[in-house]
Structure formats: C-alpha cells, structure tokens
C-alpha cells in the first residue's frame with residue numbers, strides 16, 4: 639500500500655484547482671453524479687486516516703447506497719454488510735480486533751430507515767468504533783425516495799409535493815438520538831456544502847477517530863451531503879439547497895465532545 643500523497647509536482651496554472659494532489663488511498667475516479675457530496679466526504683475521511691497514520695490497521699464497514707461503489711476505489715480493508723447492519727458487523731470486528739480502527743460508512747436510508755436500531759444499540763453499548771453517516775435525505779441509489787431524515791417540505795420521488803408531516807411524519811435527527819445515549823463519547827454533524835464545512839467536517843472525523851483510538855466510547859459523525867439528482871435541483875444549486883433545507887433541520891456542530 640502506497641502511503642505517499644500523489645502530487646503532480648507542477649505549479650498550478652491559472653484557473654486550475656490548487657488541490658490537484660489526492661490521497662493515495664483513492665485508487666480511481668468515482669462514478670457518482672456531478673455535484674454529489676459523497677465523494678467529498680470520502681476524500682476527507684481518507685485524508686484523516688492517512689494523517690492519523692492508521693491506514694494499515696483500519697477496517698471499514700460499508701452499507702448500501704451510492705457510496706457503496708466507493709469500496710472499489712478506496713485502498714482500505716472493507717467489508718460490505720446487509721443494508722443497515724454495518725454497526726452490528728463493526729461491533730464484531732472491533733471486539734475481535736480491538737487494536738484496529740473500525741468505521742462504518744452508511745447513508746441516511748441505510749442508517750435511519752433500514753437499521754436505526756443497530757446504531758442506537760451500538761451507541762448505548764458504548765462500542766468503540768466510529769459511524770459515519772452520509773445524510774442527503776433521500777434513498778439516492780434507488781431513485782431518490784423519501785427517507786426518515788427527509789426534511790419537511792423536501793421534494794422526493796415519493797413525496798413530489800414535499801414532505802408533509804400529516805402524511806409522512808417528522809424527520810428523525812439521528813445524531814441527536816445518538817447523542818442522548820450515555821455510551822456516546824463523540825457525536826458531531828458536519829456538511830460538505832462549503833469549503834469551511836469540509837474543513838470542519840474533517841476536524842470532526844479526526845476527533846471521532848481519536849476518541850475511538852483513546853478507547854473512550856462510541857463516536858458518530860453525521861455529514862450532510864448534496865444529492866442534486868434526488869433533490870431535483872441543478873448541480874450548481876446543490877450546496878445552497880443543502881443550506882436552505884437540510885441544515886435548518888439539522889444544525890451543524892458538536893453534540894457530544
């Protein structure tokens with residue numbers, strides 16, 4: 639496994655992105671939609687693993703969603719589990735290999751719809767691994783249906799007029815639920831819709847892994863991610879839509895630290 643940062647060695651030309659280098663743990667291009675926030679979250683996650691120098695002892699447990707295709711481009715040992723069951727698998731892995739850094743990578747559909755009990759019980763037990771939840775408020779991979787985290791008024795494939803509490807109930811704030819459980823040692827919510835948000839999210843991920851490595855208890859970072867395809871908005875409007883919708887229901891910051 640090559641741990642060095644890939645760099646072109648060339649000075650950036652005008653109009654070119656300065657950050658041409660990429661974590662060497664990224665083995666190739668992603669195949670997700672233009673404007674998707676999930677590859678941004680993946681990148682900062684991989685950067686944190688590299689910077690903490692724990693790549694060789696990290697095991698990722700990936701759920702099912704658009705991010706599921708990342709297992710082909712991330713140079714980290716991974717296991718892909720049944721929909722929603724990643725925290726249960728991560729529990730077994732961490733208990734058998736306590737010296738490893740273990741994380742789950744799950745979507746809102748995966749974590750909040752298919753397997754809410756899994757993450758809550760893992761947090762209540764104080765399992766010493768890190769859950770990373772990519773929250774875009776839709777089942778992106780299957781066409782953009784409403785999930786438990788879809789915010790009120792949000793249009794989805796199954797709530798074309800917007801989520802209506804009378805018909806569809808209220809959104810579930812996963813990080814808040816997890817934060818209320820005593821086994822939780824670090825809980826935070828970030829977003830990848832702005833440069834500052836990406837930097838903040840990276841700091842949160844780092845603290846979550848540090849919490850795990852210190853053996854303090856369960857950690858979770860919820861990351862709000864753009865899904866312009868599932869939101870029916872132009873790619874360029876994705877970050878603004880995130881700020882105006884999801885972020886109002888799910889404020890950013892640390893809930894337990």
Ligand SMILES: Cc1ncc(C[n+]2csc(CCOP(=O)(O)OP(=O)(O)O)c2C)c(N)n1
Nearest residue numbers: 702703704721745746747748776777778779
């Ligand atoms: C038990 C089970 N139910 C349903 C599915 C179909 N399924 C695959 S991915 C997916 C959507 C996941 O949504 P989310 O976790 O929010 O990820 P996103 O695609 O939005 O990134 C669903 C419903 C499945 N694979 N297994």
Ligand code: SF4
Nearest residue numbers: 670671674704778865
């Ligand atoms: S459907 Fe949404 S979550 Fe899936 S790849 Fe496209 S933008 Fe990303």
Ligand SMILES: [Mg+2]
Nearest residue numbers: 745746776778
């Ligand atoms: Mg989703």
